[in-house]
Structure formats: C-alpha cells, structure tokens
Amino acid sequence: MRIEKLTLYNFRQFIGEQTIHFSSSEDKNVTVIIGENTSGKTTLIRALEWILYGDVKFTDKTLLNKSVVDNLMADETQEVRGEICLEHNGTEYKIQRRQQYTCIGEGKVRGTRKEQQILYTQPDGQTKTIVKGDFKENIERILPEELSSYFFFGGERLSEITDSKDIADSVKGLMGLNVLNSAVTHLNGVINKLKKGLDLSKDKEAEETQIQLGVVETELQQKVMDLKNVDVQLQYYRDEKERYAAQLKANENIAEEQNKREYLEVRIKELEERIHRAENEFISVFSRDAFAFFGMPLLREAIEMLHMSQDIVESVPDMTASSIDYLINRGYCICGEKIEKGSSLESSLLKERAKQPPEAIGALVHRFREQALEYLAVGEQYEAGVNVKYEDIIALKLEWGYSIDEKEDLDNRLKDKIKIADLELKYKNAESRIAEYEKEKGKIQETIGVCKRDINNLDETLKHYILNDKKNAKISLQINYASEVQEWVLKAYKEREKVIRESLEEKVNGNFQKIYHGSRKIMIDEKYTVKYYDVTIDESDGLKAVKNLAFVSGLVELAKEVLELNSTVDIGPLYYPLVMDGPFSNIDKEHIENISKILPEAAEQIIIALMEKDWEHAELIMKPYVGKVYKIEKSKDFAGKDLETISYIREVQ
Incomplete structure (x- = not known):
C-alpha cells in the first residue's frame, strides 16, 4: 500500500x-x-x-x-x-x-x-x-482497521502502542497467524458437531458414559477459562511488581540497599530450598541403620563381657550340629570323600560338632561377638554421617536467620524513606497477590490434569460401544481424522508463532540499539508484552517513545519479510507506509538523530507531521x-x- x-x-x-x-x-x-x-x-x-x-x-x-x-x-x-x-x-x-x-x-x-x-x-x-x-x-x-494503529499513529498513541491489550492479536493478524488459529477453532467446531452425531441411545451404559463425558468436558472448558483469567491476574501483578521495583530502583539514595534487598530475597529462597533438601537428606540418613546407633551402648557392654569370656571357641561360620550329623549319616562329605566309622575324617567332624550348641556355646558366642563388632562399626559410621548432616542444617539455618534479619532491617530502613514507603507496601501487596494466584493456578492445573485423565478414560470406554455400531464407527473415524488435522495445525501454529516472536524481538532490538544510546535490551514475551530485560528500569516518556518506535519499525520490517515469503498467495500488500504525527515529542536531540537514521529504511513510505523545532x-x-x-x-x-x-x-x- x-x-x-x-x-x-x-x-x-x-x-x-x-x-x-x-x-x-x-x-x-x-x-x-x-x-x-x-x-x-x-x-x-x-x-x-x-x-x-x-x-x-x-x-x-x-x-x-x-x-x-x-x-x-x-x-x-x-x-x-x-x-x-x-x-x-x-x-x-x-x-x-x-x-x-x-x-x-x-x-x-x-x-x-x-x-x-x-x-x-x-x-x-x-x-x-x-x-x-x-x-x-x-x-x-x-x-485491516485493527492493524491501522501500527501504521497511523501520533505522539500520544506512540507512547501507548506497546501497552495495548490487543497487541498480540494485532501482531498475529499481521503475520498471518490468525488463519491457523481460525483453522484450529473451526476444526474444534467440526469435532464437536461430529460428536453430537454419535447415536448411543441403543445402549444405556454408553449413553450414560457420553453424558458423563460431556460433564467432564464442560468442567475442563471452565477450568481452562479460569486458568486464563488467573494468568491475566498473575501477569498484571507481576507487571505491577516490576513497575514498583523499577521506581524503587530509580531512587539513587537507596540503590545499594535495594540491590542488597533483592539479593537477599533470592538468597533466602535458595537457602530455604537447601534447608529443605538437607532436612530430607538428614531424615534419610537418620532412618537408615538407626537400630545400630541406638544399640551401641548395649553392643559395647556385650562385647566387653564376651571379651572376658573363656567359652569363646572359633568354629566354621554358620555350621550347626544337625548339619554335621547329616553328613556323617549320609556317609560322604561335601567334598565327596567317603566318611567311614572310626576314620580321621569322622573324628574331625565329631570334634567340630562338639563345639556346636547345645553341647557347647563357644562357637555361638564367637559368632555373636563378630556380629556385634560389625553393628558397632555401622553405628559409629552412622553417628558421623548424622552429625555431618545435622551440622549442615544448623549452618544453613544460621545463614538463613542472619539473611532474614538483614532483609528485615533493610525493609525497615526502606520503609522509613518517605518517597518509597507507599511503593514498598504496594510491592509487598503485589508479591502477596502473586503468591495467592500461583497457588490458585496450581490447584486449577491439578484439576485440569484430572479432567484430562477422566476424559481419556471415558473416551476409551466409549470407543468400545461406538465400534459396535457401523454408523458410529464411521463418525468416530471422522472425529479421529479431524483431531489429527487439528493437532497438526495447532503444532504448526505454535512453531510459527514462536519463530515470528523471536524474529520480531531480534529486529526490535536491532532498531533499539541503533536508536538508544544506553545498554538496555528489549524482550517480547509469549503475550507480546514489550519490556526490558532489566525490568528494574524506571521508564521515562522519551525512552518509552524510543522503545515503541523500535517496535513499530521492527514490526513493519518483519511484516514485509513474512508477506514477501507468501507473495504467491493473494494475502494483501507487500508493504505498508508509516504515517506519524509528532513522533519526536518528548525525545531528546540525540535520540531524534538516532531515530532519523533508521526511519527512512523502516518502511517503503514515511509520512511525518511534526513541529519546526523537532x-x-x-x-x-x-x-x-x-x-x-x-x-x-x-x-x-x-x-x-x-x-x-x-x-x-x-x-x-
């Protein structure tokens, strides 16, 4: 155009x-x-x-x-x-x-x-x-009218363009993603229509299963909507938290303390995670071989008593009198040699038998002492291992306690600052709301998982009934085909959307670096929120205008590339003009000159209305x-x- x-x-x-x-x-x-x-x-x-x-x-x-x-x-x-x-x-x-x-x-x-x-x-x-x-x-x-605000805009709209709630839909529309999204929606309608065509009235159990499936699917749809609403609220409070953090950071008098507080927040969270892991490891070590540790006093006493015993006799480990009787009665040894009455072999066996209880307890005492020594060694090792884990927990908790005290001290000092007291309260409130919504989100996601599992189970049950009817079997085949196509389109949409968003971020940053004389970098998240990687920056009107000009220029550049790639299809113009009213309002001389370097290349046609001084x-x-x-x-x-x-x-x- x-x-x-x-x-x-x-x-x-x-x-x-x-x-x-x-x-x-x-x-x-x-x-x-x-x-x-x-x-x-x-x-x-x-x-x-x-x-x-x-x-x-x-x-x-x-x-x-x-x-x-x-x-x-x-x-x-x-x-x-x-x-x-x-x-x-x-x-x-x-x-x-x-x-x-x-x-x-x-x-x-x-x-x-x-x-x-x-x-x-x-x-x-x-x-x-x-x-x-x-x-x-x-x-x-x-x-399209919904895209016009990205090509016809004035100074006021320039400062608001990346704050628009419709920015994601507008970008997706310009990049041709709405076609894929519409295809997914259409196929979903086709699948639902086909499902309604299934006739299970002849089988009461099948009909009840279908009704139950509908109830669960309705619940799933509601939970998905709830999840989207929670995500909206989470994004709002995360943005608020970032905004308040940026305003706090902007106060140069407390910059060092603010940095320390932010470090402590991360450190406290890390320590809490490490304490949790250390406590789990302590419980694991404590539970293993605890019997040997707590039996150590008795074991030491028993070993000492046995050490003074005169009845200790060394014998073949784990040998018993009944085992020897069996060998003699059988007439040959385990080595295969024949045992004859009155032979030296029989004599040796009888001597060994005499060491065994009940004739003698010396061998039994010997075995017990050996086992007691083994358990005592296990107990000593156990004690050392438990002590190490316990010392780790104590050290981590001490550091955690010091960090908590230091953070609370910083919080108190920051609250005393008149300029930021209200911001601190708002920041903490945003944190609290984020925690609440994250907890709620976890519950919703858990319910969604249960619903999906139930739907899969009910679908499997229905398949059994459906395949028994030719008409239903045919409809089922159509549903499966439509579902496969929908899944393929959805996958293509997600892959293409990710590539486009990453390309847009790259182009926007390229333009931003040419305009901005600082070291900031822009990121574009999954909802097409345009922000800085350094979220603690306090954004001035001039900087916002620079950011938004970089965004619009990058968007036009990417739109041209995307449209040219698809130029064999009649999808519209291969370029759009940029029509701007007061683009340099609230921007300093250096930024005006930097913007002027890239603006002529931002689009095939540039129309600018501005004041003489600019x-x-x-x-x-x-x-x-x-x-x-x-x-x-x-x-x-x-x-x-x-x-x-x-x-x-x-x-x-």
Missing part, C-alpha cells in the same frame, strides 16, 4: 479544497509536514482514518469547518469530503467519503447524508466503483531521503492574529 495523494474539502481547519501529494519514490520516500501546535497536523492523520474507516476521533464530532458553519443560513447544506489516492498490489484506488451537514440554527449543524465509495482501475482500463455494501470489506483487504534536529540526517515538504500555516485576521479555525497547506519542497 502506497499513499499517493490526500484531498480534503472543508475538513475541520482545512477550508475549501486542499491537496497533499506524498513522495513515494524508492530513494526519496519521506514526506514531511511541518506545523505548530493546533495548526492541523493531527487532523491530517485523523482525516486518513476517517476516509478509510469512518472513524471520528475528535471530541467535537462535527467535521465541517467552523467558519463554514458560522456562515450557513437555516436549512442550507454543505459537505465535508475526503479522497485518498493509493496504490495497492499494482492497482490504483480512489477512496472517497462524504458527510453532508444541514444548518439547524445559528452556528449549529446536523449531520445528514453519508456516502463512501471506492474507485479502482481494472486490467482492461475500465474504472469500477465499489459502493457502501462492499466498502468495508474491500478496505479491510487493503489495511524537524531542525531530524533534517540533517533525513534530508537526502525527503521527497516532499509541506507547511501548515494558520490564516490570520485583519489584526494579524492567527485564526484557529482556518489552516492552509503549502508545499515548500
């Missing part, structure tokens, strides 16, 4: 017919409109919006020039009209809008007849007219790219005083 000409007739300050021709050549793509406050700069931008969308963004909704109104007689009529000539996808368009007014009394008019039409040239050279019925639909194909800083950089320059001058009365109701546009270059 390239705007070639704007013609106005009796539109607000611009009395009579006045025309601006916009520069659109590749090397000189900038048109500059210079005017002082109240001269009509903003009116020109809003005239474009009125012609395209019928949008009247003035407090006084009467568009007819006031001088014309004052000179009308009763019942006399006069009209306001505007025409935009533009080129879009190789086609020339004339977009026209008219509003007729009728005088209803001295200095009073009422809007009556409205007209709008589009004229365009067909390939055969014939001119075709699109009137009221198809007007809006065709304008939306050229530049243009003086920008002209040195942008002059080589400027094709047209206009000045808006107020008419004067006989005394040489400016008339606020009449302005004229004069071409100076």
